Amino acid sequence: MQPPPSPASAPGNEPLIQKAKQHLLQNYKQQPIALVRGQGTRVWDADGKAYLDCIGGIAVCAMGHCHPEVVAAAKAQLDTLWHVSNVFYSQPQIDLSEQLTEWAGLPRAFFCNSGAEANEALIKLTRKVMKDRGTPERFEILSFEKGFHGRTLATVTATGQPKYHAGFEPLPQGFRHLPYGDVEVVRRAIGPSTAAILVEPIQGEGGVRMAPPGFLQGLRALCDEKGLLLLVDEVQTGMGRTGQPFGFMNHGIRPDAISLAKALGNGLPIGAMLCREELAVSLAPGTHGSTFGGNLVSAAAANVVLRLLRQPGFLADVQAKGEHFLAGARALQASLPEGRIKAVRGLGLLLGVELDREVAPVIAKLREAGLLVNAAGETTLRFAPPLIISQKELDEALGILQRVLSAL
Ligand SMILES: *Cc1c(COP(=O)(O)O)cnc(C)c1O
Numbered sequence: 362m363q364p365p366p367s368p369a370s371a372p373g374n375e376p377l378i379q380k381a382k383q384h385l386l387q388n389y390k391q392q393p394i395a396l397v398r399g400q401g402t403r404v405w406d407a408d409g410k411a412y413l414d415c416i417g418g419i420a421v422c423a424m425g426h427c428h429p430e431v432v433a434a435a436k437a438q439l440d441t442l443w444h445v446s447n448v449f450y451s452q453p454q455i456d457l458s459e460q461l462t463e464w465a466g467l468p469r470a471f472f473c474n475s476g477a478e479a480n481e482a483l484i485k486l487t488r489k490v491m492k493d494r495g496t497p498e499r500f501e502i503l504s505f506e507k508g509f510h511g512r513t514l515a516t517v518t519a520t521g522q523p524k525y526h527a528g529f530e531p532l533p534q535g536f537r538h539l540p541y542g543d544v545e546v547v548r549r550a551i552g553p554s555t556a557a558i559l560v561e562p563i564q565g566e567g568g569v570r571m572a573p574p575g576f577l578q579g580l581r582a583l584c585d586e587k588g589l590l591l592l593v594d595e596v597q598t599g600m601g602r603t604g605q606p607f608g609f610m611n612h613g614i615r616p617d618a619i620s621l622a623k624a625l626g627n628g629l630p631i632g633a634m635l636c637r638e639e640l641a642v643s644l645a646p647g648t649h650g651s652t653f654g655g656n657l658v659s660a661a662a663a664n665v666v667l668r669l670l671r672q673p674g675f676l677a678d679v680q681a682k683g684e685h686f687l688a689g690a691r692a693l694q695a696s697l698p699e700g701r702i703k704a705v706r707g708l709g710l711l712l713g714v715e716l717d718r719e720v721a722p723v724i725a726k727l728r729e730a731g732l733l734v735n736a737a738g739e740t741t742l743r744f745a746p747p748l749i750i751s752q753k754e755l756d757e758a759l760g761i762l763q764r765v766l767s768a769l
Contacts, residue, residue: 371397374407390721392728399426402750404733412728415758416735420565420597420711420745423624424669428749431627431665438661446652453660460667462635464606466615469641472655473632476596477511479620480559482634482649483592484515486618487557488535489643490590499556500534502592505541507567507738510559510594519559522567541570544579551583557590557617558583562608565597565745568738569706569713577612590617590640596632597711600624601670601748604680604709611708624748627666631659670748676709679748682755683709686744689759690714697766703740712744713737714762723765732761 377395394406402425404414417423424431438453445451458470471482484502491499504510506521514533517525521538539550541564558580564570577593584591593616598608602624605611609619617640622632630653669675687705690712694702704715716723720736727734727742737743744758 371407377407392724392733394728401425401427402747402754410731412731412733413754413758413761414733415744415746415750416733417745417747418628419623419735420602421623422628423600423602423748424627424666425747425749426628428627428665428669430669431662434665435629435658435662438658442657444653444656444658447650447654451655451657451660453657453664454655457655457660457663457667460664460671461621461633464667464671465619465635467619467635468638469636471634471636471644471649472660473622473634473651474630474653474659475511475632476594476620476622477513477516478651478654479596479622479632479634480510480516480519480594481513482644483557483559483594483618483620484519485649486634486636486640486644487590487592489648490640491556493643496556498554501537501552501554502535502557502559503537503539503547503550503555504559505561505564506538507541507564507570508538508559508561508594509564509566511596541567542573542576544576544583547580548583551587551589555587555589557592559592559594561594562598562611563603563708563711565711565743566737568715568741569711569743571706571708572612577609577614581614581616584617592616593619595619596622597745600666601676601679602709602711602745604676604683606670606676608708625666626659626663629659629662631655631663675748679709682750682752683707683712685752686710686712686755686759689756690762693759693763693766696763701766701769707744710744710746710748710750714742714744716740716742716766718769723769726765726768727761730761730765732758 374395396404397407398405402414404412461470462468488500504519508521510516510519518532518536539546562572593609595607599621609616618636620634625631690705700717706713719739720742734742
């Protein structure tokens, strides 16, 4: 593919990085390239080098970069009306609520701007529902070790990784973490203050760790038995990522409420909380809100993302491509020195390759060879490419992985 022209005036990687180091808060471990262009599964850096993008803005750019139909919808909306706030109704948001609730089988939608905010909405919904039920003593949310739910104070507290808590104490009350995957441990942990269980169908940030068979079903049964809410964090696993519309659908359950963000707007910021009708009444007028939530441009893009995801055969293709990658990665595992690849995991196009070492230097070598991936935990490479990636491009990624891992 021909790289799109780069603006003649654009500085290269080095001057941009120098300036970034002077002025940006240094809170990210950034890879040393500045990306300036994207088309489909390819991105170009400020020096003109092309990459196969197998991280897609961290499971965000499901339709790839600059998908013509998504771009057209956002541009048309930019020329019409950008923002009105939720003081008024707006059609893109209404259309999106109709499409999303139908697809998820959860009839009410609240829009926000990010995954953390969508999870905040789940937390606030839980507390308010328990007050309205006359059980205000129930406010505790159980979540899981190695989970990830966001960076606000409440969602980082729900995040079961002590490294994200350190230095930010005192943390809000009402959160407890349990090992992921064992229903009996969860049953024993439920106490008189427990209100809800918050779970990811696959722990993406935590290393692409999959819920074992029966785990989500067991949690559903437990929540029904004890009168708890089952909250599913679909920020990463939603929007077709696993080859089903939402990750919970791989487990044949219906949650009480879910959170969405990442791929919903294909890169324009938008998040959502969807819930059951009986719960929705608790967030009555004045109880919750967001200025930018569901803004018209993001919602217009999201409507196209949904329409494309819902085309016949699209998700079956995501499943098939995921299986193709898993088979290729397992063949590579068998061909390399024993134990170099410790495990290959994933579903659909959320894929993890666990190595016998820290992945940061490996990610640098892959990048130099033209492949972008990122780390999920210390030792797992995460592949979350655009869902439109082709089988041939997945083979290209596996080829680069093979060259880099055999040379270690
Ligand atoms: C990325 C992520 C979040 C946080 O989303 P932000 O948009 O960064 O706030 C929450 N939960 C899961 C499972 C995620 O992958």
